[in-house]
Amino acid sequence: xxxxxxxxxxxxxxxxxxxxxxxxxxxxxxxxxxxxxxxxxxxxxxxxxxxxxxxxxxxxxxxxxxxxxxxxxxxxxxxxxxxxxxxxxxxxxxxxxxxxxxxxxxxxxxxxxxxxxxxxxxxxxxxxxxxxxxxxxxxxxxxxxxxxxxxxxxxxxxxxxxxxxxxxxxxxxxxxxxxxxxxxxxxxxxxxxxxxxxxxxxxxxxxxxxxxxxxxxxxxxxxxxxxxxxxxxxxxxxxxxxxxxxxxxxxxxxxxxxxxxxxxxxxxxxxxxxxxxxxxxxxxxxxxxxxxxxxxxxxxxxxxxxxxxxxxxxxxxxxxxxxxxxxxxxxxxxxxxxxxxxxxxxxxxxxxxxxxxxxxxxxxxxxxxxxxxxxxxxxxxxxxxxxxxxxxxxxxxxxxxxxxxxxxxxxxxxxxxxxxxxxxxxxxxxxxxxxxxxxxxxxxx
Amino acid sequence: xxxxxxxxxxxxxxxxxxxxxxxxxxxxxxxxxxxxxxxxxxxxxxxxxxxxxxxxxxxxxxxxxxxxxxxxxxxxxxxxxxxxxxxxxxxxxxxxxxxxxxxxxxxxxxxxxxxxxxxxxxxxxxxxxxxxxxxxxxxxxxxxxxxxxxxxxxxxxxxxxxxxxxxxxxxxxxxxxxxxxxxxxxxxxxxxxxxxxxxxxxxxxxxxxxxxxxxxxxxxxxxxxxxxxxxxxxxxxxxxxxxxxxxxxx
Numbered sequence: 001x002x003x004x005x006x007x008x009x010x011x012x013x014x015x016x017x018x019x020x021x022x023x024x025x026x027x028x029x030x031x032x033x034x035x036x037x038x039x040x041x042x043x044x045x046x047x048x049x050x051x052x053x054x055x056x057x058x059x060x061x062x063x064x065x066x067x068x069x070x071x072x073x074x075x076x077x078x079x080x081x082x083x084x085x086x087x088x089x090x091x092x093x094x095x096x097x098x099x100x101x102x103x104x105x106x107x108x109x110x111x112x113x114x115x116x117x118x119x120x121x122x123x124x125x126x127x128x129x130x131x132x133x134x135x136x137x138x139x140x141x142x143x144x145x146x147x148x149x150x151x152x153x154x155x156x157x158x159x160x161x162x163x164x165x166x167x168x169x170x171x172x173x174x175x176x177x178x179x180x181x182x183x184x185x186x187x188x189x190x191x192x193x194x195x196x197x198x199x200x201x202x203x204x205x206x207x208x209x210x211x212x213x214x215x216x217x218x219x220x221x222x223x224x225x226x227x228x229x230x231x232x233x234x235x236x237x238x239x240x241x242x243x244x245x246x247x248x249x250x251x252x253x254x255x256x257x258x259x260x261x262x263x264x265x266x267x268x269x270x271x272x273x274x275x276x277x278x279x280x281x282x283x284x285x286x287x288x289x290x291x292x293x294x295x296x297x298x299x300x301x302x303x304x305x306x307x308x309x310x311x312x313x314x315x316x317x318x319x320x321x322x323x324x325x326x327x328x329x330x331x332x333x334x335x336x337x338x339x340x341x342x343x344x345x346x347x348x349x350x351x352x353x354x355x356x357x358x359x360x361x362x363x364x365x366x367x368x369x370x371x372x373x374x375x376x377x378x379x380x381x382x383x384x385x386x387x388x389x390x391x392x393x394x395x396x397x398x399x400x401x402x403x404x405x406x407x408x409x410x411x412x413x414x415x416x417x418x419x420x421x422x423x424x425x426x427x428x429x430x431x432x433x434x435x436x437x438x439x440x441x442x443x444x445x
Numbered sequence: 446x447x448x449x450x451x452x453x454x455x456x457x458x459x460x461x462x463x464x465x466x467x468x469x470x471x472x473x474x475x476x477x478x479x480x481x482x483x484x485x486x487x488x489x490x491x492x493x494x495x496x497x498x499x500x501x502x503x504x505x506x507x508x509x510x511x512x513x514x515x516x517x518x519x520x521x522x523x524x525x526x527x528x529x530x531x532x533x534x535x536x537x538x539x540x541x542x543x544x545x546x547x548x549x550x551x552x553x554x555x556x557x558x559x560x561x562x563x564x565x566x567x568x569x570x571x572x573x574x575x576x577x578x579x580x581x582x583x584x585x586x587x588x589x590x591x592x593x594x595x596x597x598x599x600x601x602x603x604x605x606x607x608x609x610x611x612x613x614x615x616x617x618x619x620x621x622x623x624x625x626x627x628x629x630x631x632x633x634x635x636x637x638x639x640x641x642x643x644x645x646x647x648x649x650x651x652x653x654x655x656x657x658x659x660x661x662x663x664x665x666x667x668x669x670x671x672x673x674x675x676x677x678x679x680x681x682x683x684x685x686x687x688x689x690x691x692x693x694x695x
Contacts, residue, residue, distance in 0.1 A: 385533075387533045390496075391532070391533045391587075393517040394517050394527050395521055395543065395550075396551050396607075397518060397546050399518065409535060409537025410537065411537075412537035
């Protein structure tokens with residue numbers, strides 16, 4: 001029990017009082033100081049308002065009135081096995097790990113492929129708190145990191161994945177959100193620690209089950225050792241009522257490469273942040289975002305990539321589609337520190353508006369403190385190109401088919417970057433299912 | 446086949462076509478020539494069903510049907526084809542898929558079964574041979590990264606696959622070197638038969654050396670000012686378009 005807490009700022013809203021109360025129930029272990037610091041910082045920042053620069057477009061005011069409680073721990077048997085939960089096709093060899101409301105269901109010994117070791121964070125906190133502590137320190141003090149701070153303070157358990165070699169099959173972490181009440185909150189936390197020279201492909205797929213979807217405050221922290229390679233996917237496919245605040249942090253050592261996909265399908269509100277530090281020479285990142293809004297979906301994506309060493313490279317490719325009354329936001333920022341000579345970065349965001357009541361906001365930013373860098377950014381938002389549409393109609397295609405094909409083509413830059421065929425296929429399927437004339441479109445693939 | 450009567454059209458608030466009359470019979474090849482800005486491309490786009498072009502008067506019948514009452518895709522399925530002056534690039538949409546979808550749309554409209562993949566590939570390879578196109582075409586996006594000449598070949602290839610009753614080719618010859626011009630012309634000539642018609646929209650007489658027209662029309666200021674046989678094209682080449690405008694005024 002943590003009874004020593006006296007928050008720097010009094011917790012004013014029911015939500016902040018609830019977070020403080022949750023803290024009281026957390027175990028006082030070796031990580032207590034770093035977690036308390038995170039909580040203090042969070043409580044000081046408070047819930048974001050639309051006056052905060054990076055929260056301008058996402059209003060979380062309704063959360064303030066909620067008295068949150070921890071979402072229940074559930075076991076595999078509580079999860080409906082009939083619901084199609086896997087992102088990867090049955091034909092693709094893969095290994096899946098189940099995490100329910102942040103609590104991992106540990107796999108049987110010997111069921112993991114070579115090159116990977118896992119343990120629960122609860123276990124790691126007892127066995128090797130120093131290792132875990134390295135992944136709890138915030139990467140920056142940026143205000144958009146506040147939900148990561150809250151997760152650091154309040155996570156109950158999670159998964160630590162140590163990649164020690166070449167993992168030959170994709171690893172799927174299935175996050176299931178399944179609450180018992182309207183005030184449930186969960187703090188899933190994943191740590192991926194890739195040893196020098198290792199390589200892996202890891203999916204995190206977020207789904208929801210049951211009537212109540214907890215407020216999901218998830219966090220993933222990735223560290224890539226020298227020369228390590230990782231392809232990481234986070235896919236959101238929760239339902240219309242869900243609110244998901246997800247933070248992803250990547251630290252990269254020399255000559256490491258990270259390919260990261262953020263894919264927002266489904267409904268509800270998603271705030272996805274990505275913070276990457278390329279702190280050693282030769283580190284490179286290719287980030288792809290595929291953000292699809294329909295109905296009253298709200299997707300807010302914030303990327304910050306910092307080039308902290310010479311000869312680092314990053315690309316950010318975002319494709320946003322908004323229909324109905326949905327809203328999609330994509331803000332990206334590249335910071336090139338002094339001394340990071342020959343840094344190369346590219347930001348490309350394209351938005352496609354499918355209805356007059358939808359909205360897309362995008363802002364690529366650059367902050368350069370070094371000479372001899374090559375940085376480019378571009379953002380366009382528009383409707384389907386009438387010339388392309390007319391060309392296809394003039395060849396006899398249905399309007400619906402032509403439009404869907406153009407939408408599909410619009411997404412191609414992101415889809416073609418995916419190396420796992422069955423994941424690409426199922427993501428494409430999920431996308432296509434949301435387009436008009438999806439049956440005809442299936443034939444085009 | 447095609448009967449245009451007193452057709453007027455406006456683009457972005459500006460009257461471009463001001464009473465066009467033209468009749469094209471089955472089995473015929475017509476050439477429409479004229480100076481820049483005379484309305485040639487507007488006529489082609491209006492016939493294809495471009496929606497942002499406003500029809501302000503006149504009628505068009507195609508194969509006995511009211512063409513202007515049909516949507517662009519219906520016109521295509523009924524056997525109308527426009528070869529674009531500037532074919533658009535559509536990255537991400539595969540050439541072959543588009544063509545197959547187009548052919549199947551037409552077949553469905555005619556109550557015919559869809560073409561199977563194997564049959565289609567054989568058909569397209571045969572037509573590609575006529576157009577002397579490389580295999581790379583099969584894997585690329587629609588017109589993606591094509592040179593001007595390749596785009597024009599692709600237009601004619603599409604025409605050969607779709608076998609329209611009436612093809613309007615809008616400056617399909619522009620930007621082609623002499624070898625490409627021969628290939629494109631040969632492609633168009635393979636489509637000549639008593640049941641089809643072709644309308645060539647062109648600046649230059651050069652194309653007509655390879656595709657002999659039955660009738661030549663001069664479009665200027667939104668009207669057909671003069672019509673004649675193939676010799677009119679040669680006279681135009683010699684005397685220029687001003688001669689037609691002047692002789693009309695006189």
